[in-house]
Amino acid sequence: MTDKNALELNDLSVAYRVGGRNRAVLRNVSLKIGRGEAYGLVGESGCGKSTVALSVVRYLPRNGSITGGSIALDGQDIMKLDAEALRRARAESVSMVYQDPGKALNPSLRIGRQLTEIFELGGVSGQAASDKAIAMLNRVRISDPVSVMQRYPHQLSGGMQQRVAIAMALANDPSMLILDEPTTGLDATVEAEVLDLIAQLRRELSASILFISHNLAVVSNMCDRVGVLYAGMLVEEGSTKDVFNDPRHPYTVALLRCLPRGGQRKDQGRLDTIPGFLPGIGANITGCAFADRCALATERCRSEPPPLYDLGEGRLSRCHYHDKAQSLPRATPAEIPAAAPKQAPPVLQVEGLNKTYASHGRPLRAVKDVSVSLRPGETLGLVGESGSGKTTFARLLLGLVSPDEGGSIELEGRELAPRLANRTEDQVKAVQIVFQNPDSALNRSHSIRHILSRALKRLGGLTGRTLDTRLEELVRSVRLTDRHLAVKPRQLSGGLKQRVAIARAFAGDPRIVVCDEPTSALDVSVQAAILNLLADLQSKQDVSYIFISHDLGVVRYLSDKIAVLYLGRIMEFGPSEAVFSGPHHPYTEALLSAVPKLDRMESSRIRLDGEIPSAANPPTGCVFHTRCPRKIGAICETQEPELIEAEPGHTIRCHIPFEELARLQKPKALEPA
């Protein structure tokens, strides 16, 4: 660190005025970011991460105000700047990149116009500005900047949009770059590209980075130092390696334990969770903010607010018992109810399923020739980038869209009608779904009682007293209580809402439940509790899951079998362990390599260029050949490979023989993924 820090927060306190009262959102946050340093700020939603970012550029919403402390950018106190000086500071020394690039770019202006505008504000005009804009786009590795300049934001993919947003942020060579969840919402492969880009730019530019993310793995790969926020307070700080490998605050310890790591699976134990809830904003906190949720808490923690203890070597922890933090007992016992694996006949047998949409008069094959089978109590994980056909496949199973002629879906040996309306009541209740977004899945006008009773009535065929009894059981089985029944969905937190959605799916004792990204809208501690719940319900009721998620760690935890989809085709199918540990299809290999991991420093990485091609115009031959890092030659472009059984039960769609894949991927296969 040099004499002047790029950013220095001193005892920063911020409050939002809600309901006529000032509610504290940030409480005495102090942090320093040195020149050229990347600082990560992590924490669950509602902990104040984004408020830090907004305070630094003084973009707080109208009801927000800085109630104490100071913010210095390059040693300059930004609280003292007048409007003009503030405008200059925003234009010249600090830039921000937001989560959703689609909203950060003006949809009605061409990219070129938006970029040159920044230079024109700096006094450069005409051709010079446009040259600079092109140089900027080159810098963010956009291969054809001249044509990109002519396009509108909606004509670019999400990854490209985020590159443009980064280019705009870097245009004036800021000394401080704030990235607020820059890769959330992007596919893992695109996320990996954007993160690579940011890492490369860091080496080229002098900018310091404040990197805000809920994703611990992303922060661990990108940042030198990291701060953990909880209830608006910095509870732990230190070098990334130290904090993640040797956490000294029970909250950090607990957060790290919530993630399925090192290929953990449901039959190896439950994930740990964090009991209770984050204190509401403006809550009156006496003692330690985390005390209510901490198994180590003593009387002292409840009465005496812990100071930020200096542990030496730049490490800080706001815990009276920071030396014992790692002895935090588990909140959820790891042991699992024994489930005897049995060789029952398949509950689901899908043969040659196709779905073709018409897109501008051309056929768009969303799902092509998919065959899978699933036994009772098993989970089939579906993975692939967005646009790979995962959700369409799930909707075909549910009967929400009807497949092309020819294929067949059999449930417990009986053919399922393609259309939902033609399925019997028993078949309808046997296949249910837990949607990604509980806000959309639960009717906001209905009470939880109404939602669940209706499901029990229609799916369980229950009425009167028996319905009430079963309702109570159902509510308890997803670990809610009677008190949750009277409220509307909006009064529940995301995790509780998702429990209601799960309860609804289980109302009619289903045989198969499709879980479409059920945890992607949730914080990690809540995600862990939901995954545990799904695993418990499965072992108790012998239900099968079709589990869709972009988070491969989560898929791996819950799945017995994996199907990797690309452009509607199964590229690889097999037992979860075989698919994950390899040898695997080059696409699977690339997907796995794209995932940021907490456990290891990145070694060899495979990056996929560009985006998934359009399903309306798929590449000839092997559909993956345009992006395949292991393409062998002309055969890939002309001939579509068959799904070949490489090992018993493990099939791969690739021209490279299995033994050859094993040899090529050997170093990776040995590595603990």
Place this chain on the structure above:
Amino acid sequence: MSATDTPANLPAPDATSRRGPWGEVLHSLLRSGTFLTGLGIVLFWVICALFGEHFVPYDPLADDIINALAPPSAEHWFGTDQIGRDVFSRVIVGSRDILTVAPLATLLATVAGTALGLLIGYFRGIVDDIVSRVLEAFMAIPVVIIALLAIVALGTSKITVIVVIGLSFAPIIARTVRSAVLAERELDYVAAAKLRHEGALHTMFVEILPNVIPPILVETTVRLGYAIFAVATLSFMGFGIQPPSPDWGLSISSNYGMIGGGFWWTVLFDALAIASLVIGVNLVADGVHGAFND
């Protein structure tokens, strides 16, 4: 809070969730100057309609030929008309018919429009294509022409006015409801209803309808303003409310020939009454719109 994986406790409800969504709307309505001003004006006319006859100085229908066309004075605040009826009393009591007919017409339009909008928004496809085109064709015909046809068929009465205005406004409400339903039907709770084999009627009226109430309410208040205007217009043209009612539109119609003679008071106060009621309703509509879209 217990130290197990049992989130048995609801998080402490914060200020925003203590009131329900409707409480939230009410709260912001009661803080909206626009809404309160409009509500004040509308309430004034409602009270006049309900109790006006008890406090007006003269019988609005009693003629007094000797005092015909008297200008405004302490005795007759707004003057008298050509047969000597007190204009002030007539304006106050004149709100009664319009405030019965216009709201009933709007109610009819809302009920018919909502049902139609739910239907075409939910089923889409060919039903939507056909019904939407018919509605558009219907909307292209001016209300007055529809009114003429209806009067020929049904004769003049308040019911005719209600039906004419109600049916000509229904397509507009149907279109608003349709677009709200189109967004709503894509939400997963509708798919969840399909996965319970719910019937179309249940899905439309129990699942979707409660969630499209806000745009319906906004559109209804806006329509009420137009309905008042339409009733006044029809009465003015003689197709609407019939004599001897002291209705505003009717009074203007029978007196506007007098303006040339300088007897402006026979027309002005009725015109102002119509304007103030329309403005009041529009302010309420503005306030409601704001409260739902904050």
